[in-house]
Amino acid sequence: MSRWVKKQAFFTFDFRKLFERLTEVDPNNRPSLAEIKESVYYSKYTYSNDELPDHIADRLNSSEEIY
Numbered sequence: 001m002s003r004w005v006k007k008q009a010f011f012t013f014d015f016r017k018l019f020e021r022l023t024e025v026d027p028n029n030r031p032s033l034a035e036i037k038e039s040v041y042y043s044k045y046t047y048s049n050d051e052l053p054d055h056i057a058d059r060l061n062s063s064e065e066i067y
Contacts, residue, residue: 014040
C-alpha cells in the first residue's frame with residue numbers, strides 16, 4: 001500500500017469546524033449553547049441513545065471518505 005494513500009477521516013468537517021470554535025483560547029470567542037445547537041453538526045448529527053450505537057458501527061465500517 002502506498003504511503004500517500006488518503007486515509008478516511010472519522011470526524012466530519014462540520015464536527016471539526018464546531019470543535020475548533022469550542023476550543024478557542026479566548027472564552028469570549030467560544031459559541032454559546034444556543035449557537036452550538038444552531039450549528040450544522042448539532043442539527044444534522046444528533047442521534048438518540050438507541051440510534052447512536054448503530055450509527056457508530058456504520059461509520060466504522062464505511063469506506064466513504066469524509067473531509
